[in-house]
Amino acid sequence: MFQLVSILKGILEIVLFIMIGRGLLFVLAGRHREGNLVYKALGMVTEPINRLVRKLTPRFIVDAHVPFVTFFLLGALWFAALIGKLVLYRQLVAAATGG
Numbered sequence: 001m002f003q004l005v006s007i008l009k010g011i012l013e014i015v016l017f018i019m020i021g022r023g024l025l026f027v028l029a030g031r032h033r034e035g036n037l038v039y040k041a042l043g044m045v046t047e048p049i050n051r052l053v054r055k056l057t058p059r060f061i062v063d064a065h066v067p068f069v070t071f072f073l074l075g076a077l078w079f080a081a082l083i084g085k086l087v088l089y090r091q092l093v094a095a096a097t098g099g
Helices: 002-035 037-056 063-097
Strands: none
Touching: 002 037, 002 063, 037 063
């Protein structure tokens, strides 16, 4: 179970860093961002997640805000995975030391 939580946490970290990179390119590339190959490549990872979050969120959330909601949702999942990993690690250490 510890390994599964560690893998989940690692995947979430990768996706969050990809979202940060895409956000930076959004700002730096300006209106030419749609022609940027790296921006498109990062979008291949983030857009399916954004579409899923769009289906889960209520309609009053504007489509332009869905990436922010996705980022904070993934951040919350990452934090939950971090807490889970710490709890499982503590249990493993207690079992190994007999305490």
